[in-house]
Amino acid sequence: MKTHLRSAVVLVLALSMVAAGCGSDDADDAAPVATTAAPAAAVDLSECAVNTVGDVPGVDTESGVVKLGTSQPFTGRAAVAGEGLLAGIQIAVDEVNAAGGVDGCTFELAWEDDRFEIEQMVTNVRKLIDNDGVWGFVGTAGSQAIPSTYPDIEGAGTPLWAPVSPADQDIQEVYLLGATRTAQGMICIDYFAEQGVTKVAAIGQDNEMGVEAFNAIDTQAPVHGMEIVAKEEVEVLSDAVGPAVLAVIESGAEGVLTAVDNAQNGLIMDGFHEAGFNPLICSDQGAAGAGGPNTVSLANPEAADGFLGALQNSLTDTDNDFINHWSALADAYDGPGKDGARNFSLQTYSYMRAFLELWDRLDGNYSYDNFHAVAETLADNPISIASLPPISCGPLPGGHSCAVGAGMARYDADTETWSQVRDFLAPATSKLTPTAAAASSDSEAATARVEAFRQGQGTLPISEPLAESPAGKSAAYVQCSVVVCEEIRIGIAGAADALGMSLEVFSSDDTPEGTASAWQAAVDSGADVVISSGNPREWFADQLAALEAAGTPVIVWSIPEGYEPGNGITANLLTVDDYYFYGVLMADYAVSQNGGEGEVVFFGLPAFPVLSTLEQGFIDEMNNVCPSCPIKNVSIDLMGLIGGEVPGQVVSTLQSTPDASYAVFAFGGMMFGVPEALADAGIDVPAVSQAGGAMNFGFIAEGRTQTAEVGLASEFLGWRGMDAAARALAGQSPGRAVQPAAAVIEGHPDILAAGLPLQILEADDTGFLSTDPNMLWPGVEGFKALYTELWGG
Numbered sequence: 001m002k003t004h005l006r007s008a009v010v011l012v013l014a015l016s017m018v019a020a021g022c023g024s025d026d027a028d029d030a031a032p033v034a035t036t037a038a039p040a041a042a043v044d045l046s047e048c049a050v051n052t053v054g055d056v057p058g059v060d061t062e063s064g065v066v067k068l069g070t071s072q073p074f075t076g077r078a079a080v081a082g083e084g085l086l087a088g089i090q091i092a093v094d095e096v097n098a099a100g101g102v103d104g105c106t107f108e109l110a111w112e113d114d115r116f117e118i119e120q121m122v123t124n125v126r127k128l129i130d131n132d133g134v135w136g137f138v139g140t141a142g143s144q145a146i147p148s149t150y151p152d153i154e155g156a157g158t159p160l161w162a163p164v165s166p167a168d169q170d171i172q173e174v175y176l177l178g179a180t181r182t183a184q185g186m187i188c189i190d191y192f193a194e195q196g197v198t199k200v201a202a203i204g205q206d207n208e209m210g211v212e213a214f215n216a217i218d219t220q221a222p223v224h225g226m227e228i229v230a231k232e233e234v235e236v237l238s239d240a241v242g243p244a245v246l247a248v249i250e251s252g253a254e255g256v257l258t259a260v261d262n263a264q265n266g267l268i269m270d271g272f273h274e275a276g277f278n279p280l281i282c283s284d285q286g287a288a289g290a291g292g293p294n295t296v297s298l299a300n301p302e303a304a305d306g307f308l309g310a311l312q313n314s315l316t317d318t319d320n321d322f323i324n325h326w327s328a329l330a331d332a333y334d335g336p337g338k339d340g341a342r343n344f345s346l347q348t349y350s351y352m353r354a355f356l357e358l359w360d361r362l363d364g365n366y367s368y369d370n371f372h373a374v375a376e377t378l379a380d381n382p383i384s385i386a387s388l389p390p391i392s393c394g395p396l397p398g399g400h401s402c403a404v405g406a407g408m409a410r411y412d413a414d415t416e417t418w419s420q421v422r423d424f425l426a427p428a429t430s431k432l433t434p435t436a437a438a439a440s441s442d443s444e445a446a447t448a449r450v451e452a453f454r455q456g457q458g459t460l461p462i463s464e465p466l467a468e469s470p471a472g473k474s475a476a477y478v479q480c481s482v483v484v485c486e487e488i489r490i491g492i493a494g495a496a497d498a499l500g501m502s503l504e505v506f507s508s509d510d511t512p513e514g515t516a517s518a519w520q521a522a523v524d525s526g527a528d529v530v531i532s533s534g535n536p537r538e539w540f541a542d543q544l545a546a547l548e549a550a551g552t553p554v555i556v557w558s559i560p561e562g563y564e565p566g567n568g569i570t571a572n573l574l575t576v577d578d579y580y581f582y583g584v585l586m587a588d589y590a591v592s593q594n595g596g597e598g599e600v601v602f603f604g605l606p607a608f609p610v611l612s613t614l615e616q617g618f619i620d621e622m623n624n625v626c627p628s629c630p631i632k633n634v635s636i637d638l639m640g641l642i643g644g645e646v647p648g649q650v651v652s653t654l655q656s657t658p659d660a661s662y663a664v665f666a667f668g669g670m671m672f673g674v675p676e677a678l679a680d681a682g683i684d685v686p687a688v689s690q691a692g693g694a695m696n697f698g699f700i701a702e703g704r705t706q707t708a709e710v711g712l713a714s715e716f717l718g719w720r721g722m723d724a725a726a727r728a729l730a731g732q733s734p735g736r737a738v739q740p741a742a743a744v745i746e747g748h749p750d751i752l753a754a755g756l757p758l759q760i761l762e763a764d765d766t767g768f769l770s771t772d773p774n775m776l777w778p779g780v781e782g783f784k785a786l787y788t789e790l791w792g793g
Helices: 004-014 079-098 119-132 146-156 181-194 206-218 242-251 261-275 320-330 342-362 367-374 436-452 484-498 512-524 537-550 576-596 611-626 637-644 646-654 674-681 694-702 713-728 783-790
Strands: 033-035 067-074 104-115 137-138 198-206 227-234 256-258 280-283 309-310 408-412 415-423 474-479 504-508 530-531 554-557 599-602 631-635 660-665 687-690 707-711
Touching: 004 067, 004 687, 067 119, 067 660, 079 320, 079 342, 104 119, 119 146, 119 474, 137 320, 137 342, 146 206, 181 198, 181 206, 181 256, 181 280, 181 309, 181 408, 181 415, 198 206, 198 242, 206 227, 206 256, 227 242, 242 261, 242 537, 256 261, 280 611, 309 415, 320 342, 320 637, 342 367, 415 631, 436 576, 474 484, 484 504, 484 713, 504 512, 512 530, 512 537, 530 713, 537 554, 554 599, 554 713, 576 599, 576 611, 576 660, 576 687, 576 707, 599 611, 599 646, 611 631, 631 646, 637 646, 646 660, 694 707, 713 783
Parallel strands: 067 104, 067 137, 198 227, 198 256, 256 280, 280 309, 474 504, 474 530, 530 554, 599 631, 599 660, 660 687, 687 707
Antiparallel strands: 033 104, 309 408, 408 415
C-alpha cells in the first residue's frame, strides 16, 4: 500500500521520535556521518522507485533507502550555524523514517564537515557524489563556497535543493528556497526607506557576498531616491574591519547594509557603537543570524540593540502548529548538531520538509529528468510550508529562485529576543518614501478611490450581445468545498437555466487527488464547457490538456494569473491584478478611517498565493499614501485558521499594540469569532476585510468591530462565469470591461478586467439583509433580468 508524505506526517505526531546518531562530533573527525532512523511503521520496500526506469544514483530499490548528502561547517568559524543546519535536516529525516517514509522509500543522510572552507567543501561534494553515491544534496550551506562546487554538481547532474544562500546562476541542478543575498539586501534597503533613511552605505566581503550586497544597494537605493555614500570591502575571515567602519562613519550613512560573516558583523556593530554612530544596520539572514544569538552575542549588548536581519524563514518562537511541532522534535533530538543554533535548525528542517513534499509528487519516478519536470511546475501549485514563503519553482531562466521575498526581524538587547517587524514581501519596485508633495497627491488619489468605490455598480460589465444561443449545450461545474463555491453554484445554476443549458456539478474536496478526480469526471461527462474555482493548474493538468485538445472552453477564477491566461484556460475572472487592487483599496480605506493616526495591523493568510499578492498591494499603497504610518504584519497560519485560533491571535496582537487604530483582514472568513473575542477583552479596534459573506455583513450592520467589506458578489460571479462560457461557445472573447479610472494602476492591466462588481460596503449598504440575514450581496441590482435580456431571453 502506498505510503504518502501527508499520512506519514500525521502518523509521526502520534509517535515518539526515533533519533539515531552515528559518527563523531570531534572537530578533527571529518568523516561523513550517515544516520537513518528505522521506520516505526511497516513499509513495503518493493514500492520504492516503482516508476523509475533504470538505475538512479542514491536509490537502493532492494532496501528501499534513498541516500541524500549535505556539506556543513560543523566545526570552525561558523560551527554554531553549521551544527544547527545539520540538525534540522537530520530531524526531518528521522521524522519521516519514523512515520514509514514516502512512497515506500526511507532516507539516509550522509554528511561532511567543510569547516567553512571553500576547498574542503569542494572535496566533500566530490566525495559524496563519487564515493557515497548520493541522489542529491539538501541544505548545503556556505554562500561563498557553494558556487565552487557547481562544476562537479553539473557534471554529475546531481540536484542541489535549498543551498544556503548563494546567488542564482540559473543552473539546472540548483533550486534556491530562500531569497538570495541580493534580494535580502534589497529588502533591507526597502525597510530603510520605510524608516525615512536617505543616505545608505554597504560593507561587503571581497567575494561574491560583497558583490551581492553592492548589487542590492546599486539596484534598490535609486528606487527610493537614496544617496549611496559609501561602499567598503573587507577581506574574507579577517578581523580588520576598522578602515571600513571609519569610512562609513565619515560618510554619514543613516542605514548600512552588511554582507560579512557573523564575527565581522559583531566587530562592525561594536565599532559603530564605540564611535557614538548609530545607523540602522541590516544583514541577510545568515550574516545576521536572525532569530538566534550567533551574531548578536559577538557584539556588546548596547551595540547589538536594534540590529536588523532579513528572514528567509519564520522566527523560532512563531506560534503556529508547524513551528511548535518542529520545536518539540528539536527539544527531543540528541543527534549530531543538537547544540547548534535553533534558527538554522528550523531553516533546514523546513527545507527538508519541502523536499519530502516534492518527493511525494514524483510518484515513484526518481529520475533527474522527472525531478526537474515536476519541480518546475511548482509555480502553478506551490508547496506551502508554514515557516517559509510559498515555494514556487519554475523553468529557467529565473525559475529556480523558488521563494520570492523575505521578512525582516529586529533584535532587542534588553529581552535578548528577535521580533519580526516586516512580513515576507518581494523587493519594492516603486518608491516607498514619497516626498511630501507626492504623499499629498497620493493621499488625495486614495481618498478619491475610496469615494469612487463606495458607489454601487448599476449596469452589467459587458454589453455586447451573444452571437449565438448556447441552448441545448451542457456545462460542468467543478465545485470546491468552501461555502462561497456553493454560493457561486447558485448563480451558475440560475444562469444555466436562463441560457437553456444543462448543468452537471462535480464536487472536489480541494486536495490534489480529489480535484483531479472531479475534473476527470467533468472531462468524462463530455460537457461543452467546464467552469471551476482556481485550484492550482498542476492538480488538473492532465484533464486541462485533454479539454484543450478537445477544444472545450474552461472558465476559472482566483488563479494567480492574468485575465486570459491561455494554456487551456479561456478566462480567469478574478486575476492576480484584482487581488493586488483589493489590497490597495483596503489600505486606502484604512487610512481614510484612522486619519493617518495610530498603527494599522494587517492579518494575512500567506498560504494562498493570491492573498500574498493582496498583502503586497496593501503594503505598497500604505507606503504611498501614508509613509509615516506604522504597519504591523501578522501572518495567520492556515491550520490555525481551521483550528479556530485566529480570535485569540487577534486579541493577543492588539493587546501588544496599544496604538492600533485599524485592523485589516486579508479574507472575510478570518473574522469568525473575532468581534466576540475583542468585546470580551475590552478592545475596540475597527476592521475591514474582503470577499466575506453574510457573517461579515451582519457584523457591519450590527456595528460589531467590522466597519466595511470589500464586497464579492458571489452569485453574480456565477452568472458572469456562465456569460463568459456562453461567449466562448459562440466563438466570442469573454469580453473585457472598461477599467474604471479609479482602478488604473501602472503595471496592473487586468484590474477588474472581467467587470465583477466591486464596492466598499458599509452599514448603510446592508439593507439587503433586512428580509433575509443570509442573503447574498447582489453586486448589481436586477442583474439576473439584465443578463437574461442581454442573452436575448
